[in-house]
Amino acid sequence: MAKPNILDRAIATVAPVHAAKRAAARQALSIINSGYGNYGANVTKKSMRGWEYFGGSAKEDIEDNINVLRQRSRDAYMGVPAATAALKTMRTNVVAGGLTPAPQIDGAYLKLTDEQTGALREQIVREFALWADTPICDADRVDNFYKLQRLAFLSYCMNGDAIALLPMKHQTGQPYDLRVRLVEADRVCSPNGFDRLSPCEVQGHKVTSIVQGVETDADGMVVAYWICNRHPLSNFGTVRPEEMRWQRVEAYGAETGRRNVLHIIDRERIGQRRGVPMLAPVLEAIKQLGRYTDAEIMAAVISSMFTVFVQSETATDARPFGEMLPQEQQVDSADTSSIELGPAAIIGLNPGETVNFADPKHPNAGYDAFTNAMLKQIGAALEIPLEVMMKQFTTSYSAARGALNEFWRTCQMQRDGFVDDFCRPIYEEWFAEAVARGRINAPGFFDDPAIRKAYTECVWNGPARTNLNPVQEVNAAVQRVDAGFSTAEEEAAQMTGGSYSANIKQRKIEAAQKREVDEITKPQIKTGGNGDA
Incomplete structure (x- = not known):
């Protein structure tokens, strides 16, 4: 003491x-002011007294605010260029044209020869293309599987999570019945808009807990999702509350264990059930930056309007010289009394009327510096370097390369999560149907989970990393492969997004074609009558 x-x-x-x-x-x-009590947890310093820090569990901090976050995130995406750039940049670099599967069958475990493994791999790729390359795989019959990936990932970024159902629907002439139905996050909500935190009965089902449409059991395990038949925010037609219905969809089939619902989410809190929009931590900064940009644009437009006002000393019944802007050029043409500015416009005034303008000095000379400073902070929070977000690599080579490498880690992390939540489960369900229909021969597939995993092992290749110096990148890749630090398959996927095995196969065909052409175009050697050249 x-x-x-x-x-x-x-x-x-x-x-x-x-x-x-x-x-x-x-x-x-x-006693209080010890350790963190002297700094982040201090409650006596004037600088810390105004900090409103009261929070709660994941439900109070996230789920109870998720509706506002989603709507503001979508609004920012639709109207603030920085928000649009951030989400589209992430989508393009993580998914781009779609992640393509490269089967990695464990032939050793399945007791297959290399030739058998290669032949089975080629058959799987051909069969998957029958389903994935056409809109038949989409329950809405609009997008193919790769466009569905782009839509699902962008929805996940914008809304915090996305839901995909895997119904079966037969169509004449199509070899597969598996369909992918994307559901926007808003439609997964608690019946009648009320969460249930204690055991009760809902629409004839005994439930333990429902939070934002996600039902969990007494152990906290997700067991079902409640999906509304209409979008809660839809204004299409007259939607009365009594017309809204919720369907309970089990996360896994009770008898087969089949995945019925795919939930694309990146959790940041233990106990969290719904995802947070990617823009949530920076929504306020992005909105303020958008307002500032709009104000600067409007000020610059007003400054560019060079308008002359003429004031006469005596009143006259004659029409003013120039009068006002023609009606077809006015913004508010419905108001006949409005006087609007316009480039090179001449407007007459009555005696005694004057117009005074303050010098706005726009555009602001500090606009670029301030905007870039804000975008750096926003980009840091979203793990997107400023150079990547703005598509401007004006710094040094080493700085640009460092930014791209750092962003690549973010994209790889996002890609791995998206593959686990969306691509791989759909691929496994398609594979199971292909085996069940006899289109792919996979003995023991339904008997042993280990055998099933050996057949369905797959690597998903996507957009390649940006190369600032292709020659150096290729040389580095060759050295990594030669030293055993990487494989040719991995380097091909990272540098071009392609498959090394497919490339080698195509190169063999091209080499044979090249030899054939060389034989045709090779100069013929002429010989004399005595056989001498």
Whole structure:
């Protein structure tokens, strides 16, 4: 305990009770302000007193605010260029034209020869293309599988999560019945808009807990999703509350264990059930930056309007010289009394009327510097370097390369998560149907999960990393392969997004064609009558 100072001793002599309270308060303060209590958890410093830090569980902090976050995130995407650039940049670099499967069958475990493994791999690729390359795979019959990837990933970034159902629907002339139905995050919501945090009965089902449409059991395990038949925010037609219905879809089939619902989500809190939009941490900064940009644009437009006002000394019944802008050029043509500015316009005024303009000095000379500073912070929060977001590589080669390498880690992490949540489960369900229909021969597929995994092992290749110096990148890739740090398959996927095995096969065909052409075009050697050349 701290020793009393001179002031404490003086107070103790005059007012012992007050001195005791003072000593007790100092002792309590010394206990509170230790470790983080001196810094981030301090509650006595003036700089920290105004910090509103009260929070709660993942439900209070995330799920209870998710509707506002989604709508503001979508609004920012549709109207603020920085938000649009961030989400589209992430989509293009993570998914681009779509992630393509490269089967990695474990032939050794399945006791297959290299020739058998290669032949089976080629058959799988051909069969998957029958399903994935056409809109038949889409339950809405609009996009093929690769366009569905782009839509699902962008929806996940914009709304925080995305839902995909895997119904079966037969269509004449098509070899597969598997369909992918994307559901926007808003439609997965609690019946009638009320979460259930205690056991109750909902539409004839006994439930333990429902939070934002995600039902969990007593152990916190997700067991079902509640999907509304209409979008809660839809204004299409007259939607009365009694017309809205919720369908309970089990996450996994009770008898088969089949995945019925795919939930694309990147959780950031334990116990979290719904995803947070990617723009959520920077929504305020992005909105303010958008407002600032709009103000600068409007100020620059007004400054560019060179308008002359003419004021006469005496009143006259004659029409003013120039009068006002022609009606077809006015923004508000419905208001006949409005006077609008316009380039090179001449407007007459009545006697005694004057117009005064403040010098706005726009565009602001500091606009670029301030905007770039804000975009750097926004990009850092979203893990997108400024150079990548703005598509401007004006710094040094080493700085641009460092930014691209750092962004590549972010894209790889996002890609791995998207593959786990969306691509791989769909591929496995398609593979199971292909085996069940006899289009792919996979003995033991339904008997042993280990055999099933050996058949369905797959690598998903996507857009390649941006190369600032292709020659150096190729040389580095060759050295990594030669040293055993990487494989030719991995380097081909990272540098071009292609498959090394497919490239070698195509090169063999091209080499044979080249030899055939060389034989045809090779100069013929003419010989003389005696056989001498």
